[in-house]
Amino acid sequence: MEAVREVEETLSELRQTFKDGRTRSIAWRKKQLSSLLELVNDNEENIFRALDQDLGKHPVESYRDEIGAVKKSINHTLSNLEKWVAPKKVGLPLPMFPTSGWLLPEPLGVVLVFASWNFPISLALDPMIGAIAAGNAVVLKPSEQAPASSSFLANTIPQYMDSKAVKIVEGGAEISELLLQQKWDKIFFTGSQQVGRIIMSAAAKNLTPVALELGGKCPIILDSISSPSDLKVAIQRIVGGKWGPCNGQACIGVDYMLVEEKFAPTVIESLKKTIKRFYSESPKDSKCLARVVNKRHFERLRNLFKDPPVAASIVHGGSLDEENLFIEPTILLDPPLNAAIMTEEIFGPLLPIITVNKIEESIEFINSRPKPLAIYAFTKDANFRRRVLSETSSGTVVFNDILIQFVCEALPFGGVGQSGFGRYHGKYSFDTFSHERAVVQANFFIEFGSRYPPWNDFKNNIIRSAYNLDYLNLVLLLLGLKR
Template sequence: MTTKYTDVNEFPQELRNSFKQNLTKPLNYRKKQLEQLYNLIDENEDEICDALYKDLHKNKIESLLGEIDMIRQECLDSINQLDEWTSPEYVKVSLAHKLNRCHIRKDPVGTVLIIGAWNYPITLVLCPLVGAIAAGCTAIIKPSELPMNSATLLCKLFPKYLDQRSYRCINGGSKEMTELLTYKFNHIFFTGSGVVGKIIMSAACKHLTPVTLELGGKSPAILDDNINITVTAKRLIWSKSFNAGQTCVAPDYVLCTKKIQEALLLEFPKVIENQFGKDVQKSSDYARIINQRHFDRLTNLLDQTKGNVVIGGKTDRDNLFIDPTIVTNVPKDDKLMEDEIFGPILPIVVVESIDEAIEYINEKDTPLSLYPFSNNNDTIKQMPNLPFGGTGASGIGAYHGREDHVTRIATIIST
């Protein structure tokens, strides 16, 4: 069932009324809805994977790792730890309050608007929803309209599993989002670009609505001269090729010495062939760019770079395909170094030392992730119980685990 545009006007008030009636506050209710969200994912795994394949050519392993399993795990973690998360947090008191017992009480904020992104169309609306449900909020989710198969499926399944008095799914584009942003919400959660993030924040300011913004940025990988080249090459190619590089925490560029650059160029072709075969385009394991607009944006970057395209570079607009592409000797002021690439293009910037790499990173906006490579680190993986978020241009606030959408209220109880 696709939500009609006219329905947008009714939902915010309906959900506010449900919240005022304390429908979502009981812990048993929250746990039941989290179980239902788990069931939505678990019982429709094949259908979800099929929609993700149609939208982004994601293979099933990528869909499980990057979308489905994350949501399942967060549902289970929230159900199992909800009693602990919501219990009062008692604090030490000063001498003046020795006769008092002081604690922090966790209360839900109200009605939450969750606006998802197209690169992970399921997890980027449902993982924040886990936090909203666990906190006792009502919520509206609006999936991105670009992966239309995923958005349509999600809004079709939503009313079959979630209580419609408390949780609604709206399938629409910029018109629907603009309409939603005129209403007063108690929290807005958005994942996407910084440009749209500013629009979201501007709309939220009119109602003094707090926001969580997950935006991205140019996440660097710093490579020391003592790294394991084989392992590093595998991890860089894997993370830069996962979802065709359309991941907000994918390594955006590499900083290393000339020596390491040359060593990587010997390893990268082996890794790519081992992962995708001799012809990447024929591999069933390699995703596609979301649409022709983003394809053109990426190919324009390749046309304008002053660096050297030494590996990959093959493109097919009709198939929305771009090879895993390595660009070497990229100047620090190159077009590839301006904005987040968000595609399977990996520039290498040569530096003389780690200190020079750090200085270059510090001159730019704070990225969402940073990867200083040693012999035991990895890329793009997230721990569900650790807070995840950016700073400045890469975002505001954090989510995952116990911090999602929870207001803490200090309470003094006299004894």
């Protein structure tokens, strides 16, 4: 009962703050964003420490994927906020002259942001940046599976930001359930499809709009590359994209790879050499690989590749250290397609390679499965690129690289189908947490009687001309030059 009371009081205070209008001020929004930037700048070492405790992330990885990403997002938002907030004039059809119209972005109200554990700082703060920029009051629910990061956010954010408009609520599933029982003006969730369904079901009871940033089995299509230098670059990017961000625990990370059968031995050898170069002969001792987040996920991953038919497909790696929650970068060649490793999102350091006779068959393979969050295709064939774009569907397509879409504010980030819906980053975050209100302003000095009954043929002709965009005929009718 105490938790219920606290949640209700928190929401009540936020609603009053929003009602008072303080969050609508552009000055207030800029102040909060600047304070958040100050928070990140002041606490780099504390963030590094929290991410190391939660996931074993190296400081370089933590800066690249979390601190740097947040700083970049805040600076971009501060630089563009006044332009985003400004009303936008729209052209109205000639028959409405001299009426004017414009679009006015307005905040939604009080929004709820659920953060994910794999990037517990950036996936908490980046959506919040958009919510504050749009003028909302915010509740942030960090992931309990990253307790050090959750504690850092809960203890630090109130020191820098308006505590009557920005609240941090910590806790596990019970607290999340309590939050979902409340009425929100929007819910933003980053996480699994399973929990996404729970979020959407709860939101439906209050007709609350949701943005779901979910995962999916993101494939790589690796076309045959004849140039050794190009292949080296491609493999480096694949290894960095698969094991670099949180050791495979990333929603846009690589889930499996499609290659032509004749090309597979070359690819596997190149992968092995690059893994060794990046993470040494003993990856377990490398400081550049994050660990599995907890024992439950460790056990889940072990079950994915320890079944005998799947284990038989391992061509590299496969060792485990349960005490330290470490799984070696592991490559599997043609595991059974009906095995869990090929039907569930892996979210870990396991890379299945699926062979096809011709690389064009990869399109059919991808289309036989739910729409992914991202497709990564390495190819120099312009015709094949066109086919990938025209014959597949995904949240994003990236040619000849991995993950770079995530750090580009000019592009929307989001899924399609089971990989989620809604989008954010940059202006798209602002739009996600805004309602673009249509405003029309008429005047009193021109009045067209043809709008009103009693009806006759003359009024019928005027209305038909207006709707058919026959403006010359309309003008002639109004001037009395045509009946």
